[in-house]
Amino acid sequence: MAPGPSSSFTTTDLRAAVSDLQLLLGARATIATAQREHHSHGESYHAPALPDVVCFPGSTKEVSAILKISERYQIPVIPFGAGTSVEGQVNAIRGGITLDLRQMxxxxxxxxxxxxxxxxxxxxxxxxxxxxxxxxxxxxxxxxxxxxxxxxxxxxxxxxxxxxxxxxxxxxxxxxxxxxxxxxxxxxxxxxxxxxxxxxxxxxxxxxxxxxxxxxxxxxxxxIPEATAVAVCAFGTLRGAVETVIEAIQFGIGLARVEFLDDKQVEAINRYSKLELTVLPTLFFEFHGMNVRDIKDQATMLQSVAAEHSGKEFEWKTSLEDKDKLWKARHDAYHATHALVPGAEVLITDVCVPISQLAECITQTRSDLANVSFPATIVGHVGDGNFHVLCVLDPAHPSQREEASRFSERTVQRALRMSGTCTGEHGIGSGKMKYLRDEHGDALDVMRTIKKALDPDNRMNPGKVVDLA
Amino acid sequence: MAPGPSSSFTTTDLRAAVSDLQLLLGARATIATAQREHHSHGESYHAPALPDVVCFPGSTKEVSAILKISERYQIPVIPFGAGTSVEGQVNAIRGGITLDLRQMxxxxxxxxxxxxxxxxxxxxxxxxxxxxxxxxxxxxxxxxxxxxxxxxxxxxxxxxxxxxxxxxxxxxxxxxxxxxxxxxxxxxxxxxxxxxxxxxxxxxxxxxxxxxxxxxxxxxxxxIPEATAVAVCAFGTLRGAVETVIEAIQFGIGLARVEFLDDKQVEAINRYSKLELTVLPTLFFEFHGMNVRDIKDQATMLQSVAAEHSGKEFEWKTSLEDKDKLWKARHDAYHATHALVPGAEVLITDVCVPISQLAECITQTRSDLANVSFPATIVGHVGDGNFHVLCVLDPAHPSQREEASRFSERTVQRALRMSGTCTGEHGIGSGKMKYLRDEHGDALDVMRTIKKALDPDNRMNPGKVVDLA
CATH class of the missing domain: 3.30.465.10 (Uridine Diphospho-n-acetylenolpyruvylglucosamine Reductase; domain 3)
Structure with missing residues (x-):
């Protein structure tokens, strides 16, 4: 139960805090190694870091009491939900109290x-x-x-x-x-x-x-929309798929979902989710409307846009079962890619750019993948200008992690040059703090000022986003 | 050029600041009374308050230089745009430098x-x-x-x-x-x-x-939508009109605009904008769609909802001219009400409630108007749960202002009891600071902490929203 090297609290303080926490929560405050290990990481390659104690509060009032204990002994607090974050958000890199909120x-x-x-x-x-x-x-x-x-x-x-x-x-x-x-x-x-x-x-x-x-x-x-429809469309070129989306957005075609998968990602999900999609750059579309006619109008417009950009015929998923299967396959893209290399770890990028830059950004990123030794797939919420590269790293080749980091860095810098952001949806955690100055300039100092004003002790998930240490 | 009673800076500091500002901006920093008076108020009943100097910066760089002068001499700064705010946002209640940004x-x-x-x-x-x-x-x-x-x-x-x-x-x-x-x-x-x-x-x-x-x-x-349509619908009852909107929102009918006017407001705009609308509680609708059929589907659904709630037949505005005339009349509602009493001043409320509470909130507010001595109209962005009461106060009866303030207070407290807000869109300015504690509780202290962190001198539009004085 010795605090980690970067912690600022003493073993004595920690012991006293744990005692107070157990008085408050009983067995719902635990120092069991299995629990600490379970709470040491999210779903990412970042080095796990164990909290000193894991608490399972049942109410806002209990969370409040825990934070008073944290204040009294100056012990960090790390909130933990489902543990699905990917930028090290939940890793207890300075030790402390992890608040597992799932009982709330x-x-x-x-x-x-x-x-x-x-x-x-x-x-x-x-x-x-x-x-x-x-x-x-x-x-x-x-x-x-x-x-x-x-x-x-x-x-x-x-x-x-x-x-x-x-x-x-x-x-x-x-x-x-x-x-x-x-x-x-x-x-x-x-x-x-x-x-x-x-x-x-x-x-x-x-x-x-x-x-x-x-x-x-x-x-x-x-x-819930009265009518929904789901279609798959394969494209001759990656750029054609992305340009279809750009035009659709510009025309105001009412897409509820539009997901891009490059050919390698299609191959991976075909294998993992037992689909038989054509192995080409592909878009999955979902339309929501007041009625079937409403949707048909949108789909017809979109089909003609796609046709001008190397799009094949739309393949409609009509049964609920087929729709669910397709979206489940999309959501399993990460696992499908992960399964490409047994025991692999996956580094995932998350840039987002103005949509006018998207085709160029994905194309350049895809070209850049020619320079790396690991396999990778691309998926994207392209209607928002957001895409992910899933880099599949073989633990047998440890140098790949460094290589992937450099690739990720190039991807972020490319997005920033295109007026984009280093993270569309995964957040900063500890993994992307190094990009905040490039992206926000002096506004980062304002974030720091706010952090200091609301958390002067730097106890709230320290070492993430904006750190005062 | 003596600073006002609540100002914290000295006349010497003010003189030095004005001299620096004129060095920076030349004639674009002025102490002319006409300019100071023009910049002493927005479009509201709040007591005008003159700034000591008015600046017309031409760039972000000049604004930055002005703020450094403000810091040096500890003189407040009040940003000013078109001067159309209604809660005293631009009134220079502690004197200082008004930044008129219209040259940018x-x-x-x-x-x-x-x-x-x-x-x-x-x-x-x-x-x-x-x-x-x-x-x-x-x-x-x-x-x-x-x-x-x-x-x-x-x-x-x-x-x-x-x-x-x-x-x-x-x-x-x-x-x-x-x-x-x-x-x-x-x-x-x-x-x-x-x-x-x-x-x-x-x-x-x-x-x-x-x-x-x-x-x-x-x-x-x-x-710009491919197709738009505008309709007017009169209702037998106020509650029927509002309930039509509630159901339309719940059904997901795609309204682009839905504006409520009570019978008194209809009467006022008929007179002011030379319309011949039926004098009943009324909704103005606008639909946006991909094509005319799309809109017809929505309108048909809505017409049947309206019919169940005392709605008359939709009256369609088809020409661009008729559409524009209607929306211009809606935008002139304030002026139409203002014109009811020559030389009147208008106090306008601005509460917003969850839509389930809207019919009850408007009905109770309308009943409350039976207790006041001044005329008033009601208009609302009812799709958002937001409505305004325009209280027409006769300067010949000065007690009406106090009466209207009490009415406004009752309206706000009613909205807060219904989980609403004291302002849907007009903001806090100096006029609604007194409600922030009731609405936000201890969160107001966090706002104060942030204000203190970013504006420790309390120089930025002091006396508005959150004041450190």
Whole structure:
């Protein structure tokens, strides 16, 4: 139970804190190695880092009490949801108290009339969607992983439906947040808009636990569309696929999802998910509309745009089973790529650029892959200008990790040159802090000022996003 | 040129500051009384308050230089756009330097491919819309007044199209901001989404010049819809009109605008704008679609919803002229009401509630109007849950202002009880600071902490939103 080398607290303080935590939570505060190991990492290649103690609070009040203990002994606090983040957000790199919020999994309120819901931070995306059964409403933000809604808010997550329904940022109305000193605040509100004071809600969304702990989230819901349709279209060229999307967005064609997969990714999911897609650059489309005719209008327009850009015929997925199978395959893209090399680790990039730059950015990135020794696939939420390269690294060739890091760095710098961002949806964690100055310039100092004002002790998920150490 | 009673700077400091400002700007820094008077108020009943000096900077660099002078002599700075705010946002209640940003009126960049544009803060909404002619794109956020885009970002403005296109908050991608110490930062970026660090853009949007001065705004644009249609529908009851909107939103009917006017408002605009609308509670609808059929589907659904709620037949406005006339009349609602009493002053409320509460909130508010001695009309962006009561106060009866204040207070408290906000779109200014604690509780202290961190001298539009004095 000795604090790690970069921790600033003493063993004595830690012991006292653990004793206070166990008094508060009983067995829900644990120093068991298995729990500490389980909570030492997300789904990424970043070096695991064990917290000293893992707590499972059951309420905002308990989170508040834990933060007071953290303050008393100056022990860091790391919020933990489903552990699906990929930039080292949950790794306890300075040791401390990991707050596993999954026991806070109550859906507190669903209002069908107002199309909103309030949930505890540990409720997962699929849990909420299931609870909305028979309401006519659903929650669309969909990062693939079954993340917790607190985690999604914390990392400003998005996913396949963002092109139509926005990221979590556009879908969070209000938050309950516990501050570094244990005070509980409520930000935002249930009105659809407000001009009443500073927008704290959106300051906490994406702050990755570095300014406070999100314990409740009020979310916008959307009506389930009357009609949906799903199509697959293969393209002669990668550029043709991407340019189809650019034009579709510019024409205002109402796409609910538009996902790009390069030929290598198609090959990988064919194998993993037992599909028989043509091995070419491919788009998966989903249309949402008031009725079938509405959708047909959109699809017809899009088919003619695609045809001008080397697109083949649309292949329609009509049964619910076929649609689900296709989207499941898309969500399993990561696992499909991972399976290319037994025992591989996967480094995943996440740049996002203005859509006019997207074809050029993906093309250059794809060319750059000719220079690396590892296999890689490309998938993308192309309607948003966002794509991922999944680099499959063989542990038998440890130099590949360094090689992949350099590739990732080149990808980020390319996106920044094209007025893009180093992360569309995965967040900063510890992995991308080095790019924040390049991307934000002096605005980074303002982020630092805010961090200092709200977390003067640098106890809230230290070493992530903006670090005061 | 003696500083006002609540100012903290000395006459000597002010003189030195004015001298520095004139050295920097020449005649564009003026102490002329006419200019000071012109800049002493927005469009509201709040007591005018003259700045000591008015500056007309031409660039971000000049704004930065002015803020350094403000810092040197500890003189407040008040940003001023079109002067159309209604909660006292621009009144120089502690004296100081008013920054009139209207000379910063360059449209810096329009990207048709990316559907975005960057403008200087002094560009007005209609100037931008005009510049977008022949691009196939437009800018939809529409507060009625021809506000500057910097002012709209600063006050988190919205308007008639928010139900479909969002408020300015959802349409600002990036900002250039000059901080209290004169440093210039760029927040956000041109990628459609990003998870890279704290969301400073949305912290400055709605901060009303109290954290920094917005000098450039990057905005999302939208394709002009292929087909639009406008209809008017009168209702037997106020509640029927509002319930029609609630159901339409719940069904996901794609409304681009839905504006409510009570019978008194209809009467006022009939007179002012020479219309012949039936004097009943009324909704104005606008539909946007890919084609006429698409719109007809929506309109048919909506007509049947309306019919179940005391709605009469839709009256369609088909010519461009008739459409424009109707929306101009809606935008002139304020002037129409104002004209009811010669020489009147108008106090306008601005609450916003969850839509399930809207019918009850408007009904109760309307009943409350039976208790007051002044005439009043009600208009609302009802798709968002937002409505305004326009109280027409006769200067010949000065007690009406106090009466109207009490009415406004009751309206706000009613909205807060219904989980609403004290301001949907007009902002806080000096007029609504008293409600922030009721609405936000301890979160107000976090706003204060942020204000203190970014503006430790309390020089940025002091006495508005969050005041450190």
């Amino acid at each position: 999994n109550n859906i507190l309120r669903i209002s069908v009339e107002d199309s909103d819901a309030t949930v505890e931070a540990g409720v997962t995306r699929t849990q909420l969607v299931k609870a909305l059964n028979n309401t006519g409403l659903t929650f669309f933000v969909d990062p693939g992983a079954d993340a917790t809604l607190g985690g999604m808010a914390g990392t400003r997550a998005s996913g396949t439906t963002t092109v139509r329904y926005g990221t979590i940022r556009e879908n969070v109305l209000a938050l309950t947040v516990v501050l570094a000193n244990g005070r509980v605040i409520r930000t935002g509100g249930r009105a659809r808009k407000s001009a009443a004071g500073y927008d704290l809600t959106h300051l906490f969304v994406g702050s990755e636990g570095t300014l406070g702990v999100i314990t409740e989230v009020t979310l916008r819901l959307h009506p | 009126n360059n449209i810096l960049r329009i990207s048709v491919e990316d559907s975005d544009a960057t403008v200087e803060a002094g560009v007005t909404r209609t100037q931008l819309v005009k510049a977008l002619n022949n691009t196939g794109l437009t800018f939809f956020v529409d507060p009625g007044a021809d506000a500057t885009l910097g002012g709209m970002a600063g006050t988190r403005a919205s308007g008639t199209t928010t139900v479909r296109y969002g408020t300015i908050r959802e349409n600002v991608l990036a900002l250039t901001v000059v901080l209290a110490n004169g440093r210039v930062i760029r927040t956000g970026g041109r990628a459609r989404k990003s998870a890279a660090g704290y969301d400073l853009t949305h912290l400055f949007v709605g901060s009303e010049g109290t954290l920094g001065v917005i000098t450039e705004v990057t905005l999302r644009l939208h394709p």
